[in-house]
Amino acid sequence: MKDERTLGEVLLAKGVSRRGFMKYCSATASLLALPPAMVPRIASALESARRPSVIWLSFQECTGCTESLTRSSSPTLEGLIFDSISLDYHHTLQAASGDAAEAARHAAMEENRGEYLVLVDGSIPLGNPGYSTIAGISNVDMLKETVADAAAVISVGSCAAFGGIPGANPNPTGAVAVNELVKDMPVVNLPGCPPIPTVITAVLAQFLTFGQLPDLDHYGRPRAFFGQTIHDRCYRRPFYEQGRFAETFDDEGARLGWCLYKLGCRGPITYNACATVKWNQGTSFPIESGHPCLGCSEPGFWDEGGFYQPISTARIGGGTALGTAVAAGAAIGAAAAAMSRRRQAKTIKEG
Amino acid sequence: MELLDFARGPALQFGLYAFVIGTVWRLLGILLLAAKPDHSAPRKRGGILAALKVISSRSVTAREFRQDTLYASVLGYVLHIGLFVIVFLFVPHILFFKGLIGLEWPGLPNNVIYFVGVITAGVGVALLLRRMTHPVLKLISNFDDYFSWVVTMAPIITGLIIPIRFGIRYETLLAIHILSIAVLLTWLPFGKLAHAFLVFFSRGTTGMVLERRGAKT
Structure with missing residues (x-):
């Protein structure tokens, strides 16, 4: 109903x-890079907004995105706002199942x-409709029907x-x-593995407000959230500029909080708000916990080489290829x- | 494929292979040439020590020419030392070499590298202006000289822009920087930049020949 x-x-x-x-509205305005004058408008719009109907479709995934949004250690305001939307269909969260669930959708x-x-x-x-189905409906059919x-x-x-990861090489x-399937309506991408919950609710808030x-x-x-790199806003950036790097996960540099570039940090090429919005009610983000950024909000991040290889590592094939190049050069020379x-001999012979 | 993937994948691969093939080709092509017949009796043996002596002695301008060539000599040294520092002592570059040859060495703080980069770029511009205005240099300069200058300076300029950005995305600037290096590597063995590896062979050969003839080196 x-x-x-x-x-x-x-x-x-x-x-x-x-x-x-009001604190939430101020934070949302700030996150969306809106002026403080917009806070009352956000508050007014959110207060008077009807609960928007949201249909959440889960296809080839690990439920980590839902977990990110719902498993915070204590209820947050953005969590409460998320609770307050009319979530009419969500496999993991809804009580109904089978035909009743599909009827709700x-x-x-x-x-x-x-x-x-x-x-x-x-x-x-897209390889085979049977790879992932819900109530006997293939993912592609359910998506097309629902977004119509x-x-x-x-x-x-x-x-x-x-x-x-399902699309990572060899993408079985x-x-x-x-x-790639929805072309005729706006699609907002909120990447991340998982995405930051505040980012999800802030985008919903903007939609409700404006x-x-x-x-x-x-x-x-x-x-507003993906405009700057992790490296740009990283509190370890000064160590990068000073040339102070952790060499291993347990050396002196790691304990002193030095830059994790040598341990494969992809912060310089990753656009996300982790370093500013942070996780778990603003507690920290991966780099703050001592682990390099994996670049999870960038396309194809699973296929970008080893997670612990520095980003300046060359991708030029193995030593065999270089050996072949040396042999080819030697042969031509x-x-x-x-x-x-x-x-020369001919010239000497001809006098 | 993203521009950065293309730059640090196929483009850099092509540049590196062209560099290796070209360098080995040029070196062997010269080293395997038949020695010119020497019909006179050698005054001295003219061995490896004679080669090393000239490699060392000609690194400093002879006293007679020092005053006239001071500007070019000093700037030339600054340019080459700057290039060495930028290429081999910047930590991301060291990590690139580590991935390539497995060896790592200490680097310098980024700010030092940026400072050296600005000086090197400035010196490069000063040397180009001299080439374009000096009557003799201008006359003997050809496409190779100017193109070699462009491909040498492009990685320095693009590298210096990366931390500044000018509103351009980091990965786009990094891709352009790597592409400029791929062009440099491809051109290096075939143009005048080949002096990077030929200079010591040519000086050494000169030293050996001159000593055999009994000339002062």
């Missing part, structure tokens, strides 16, 4: 204080035609955004990203010298 309560009413019923709500689509949001996590296999009357599609996580299922999706980069990611000797 359609819930007619506004988001403000739902949050009030859940015990969210006005101060806490169809009912949500019918009741909110043209207004509902489709969130997708996981990639879609949606307002927008949000690809949550690197699998939905870029193919992720023929996995593709959502935007009725439009955020400004996107050439990979379809919101510029010897032939050139032989030709020259023959010419």
Whole structure:
């Protein structure tokens, strides 16, 4: 049954204080790079917004994206806002199953035609429809049917955004990203393995507030969150400039918090908000915990070589290829010298 | 394929193979040439020591020419030392070599490298201006001289832009930097930049020949 309560009413019923709500609105405005003057507008829009209908489709995925959003150690305001959307279909979270679940999806689509949001996590296999099915429906058919009357599609996580690990070489299922199949409506990519929960809810908040999706980069990611590299905002950046690097995970440099570039950190080529928004209620992010950035919000990050190889490592094949190059050079050089000797001998002979 | 994947994959691979093939080709092509017949009795033996002596002595300009060539000599040294520091003492470059040959050595802080890079680029421009304005140098310069200057300076300039960005994405600048290196590697063995590995062979050969003739080296 359609819930007619506004988001403000739902949050009030859940015990969210006005101060806490305004703090969330300020943080959202800041994250979206909006001026402080927009905070009241965000608050007003969120308070009066009807609970948006959201259909969450999970395809070839590991449920990590859902876990990221729901398994925080304590309820956060963004978690509560996420709870407060009308999540009409989600395999993992919904109580219904089988035909009842599919009926809920169809009912949500019918009741909110043209207004509902489709969130997708996981990639879609094109190799064989049987590789991944839900209620006997292939992923590709379910996606096409569900997005047909949606307002927008949000690809949550690197699998939905870029193919992720199912799409990694050799891609046995023929996995593709959502935007390779959905071409006629806006698709927002929120990559990450998993994506930052605050980023997901902030994009939802922007949609509710302004009725439009955020400004996107050439990979379809919101510029507000994916506009700078991890390296740009990393608190270890000064050590990079000073040439102070951890050589192993347990050496003096690692203990002193030096730069992890030599241990394979992909921060310089990874665009995400981990270094500023952070994880677990702003506790830390991977580099702060002593591990290099894996570059999980970039396309094809599984196939970018070893995770612990520095990014400046050459990708030029093995020593055999170089040996062949040396042999080829030697053969050409010897032939050139032989030709020259023959010419020289001929010249001497001819006097 | 992304530009960066292309740059550090096939493009760099091509450049490196061209560099290796070209270098071995040029070196063997010269070293295997027949020695010119020497019909006079040698004054001295003219061995490896004679070669090393000239390699060393000609690294410093002869006193007679020192004043006239001071500008070019000093700037030339600054350019070459700068190139050495940038190429071999910048940590990401060291890691590149480590991946290639398995050896690693200590590097310098990035800010030192950036400083040396700016000086080197400035000296490169100064030497180009001299080449373009000096009547004799201008006359004897050809396409090889100017193209060699471009492919040498391009990696320095593109490398210096990376930390500044100018609003361009890091990976795009890195890809352009690597592509410029691929062009440099491809050209190096075949143009005048081949002096990087031929200079010691030519000087050494000169030293051996001159000593056999009894000339002062």
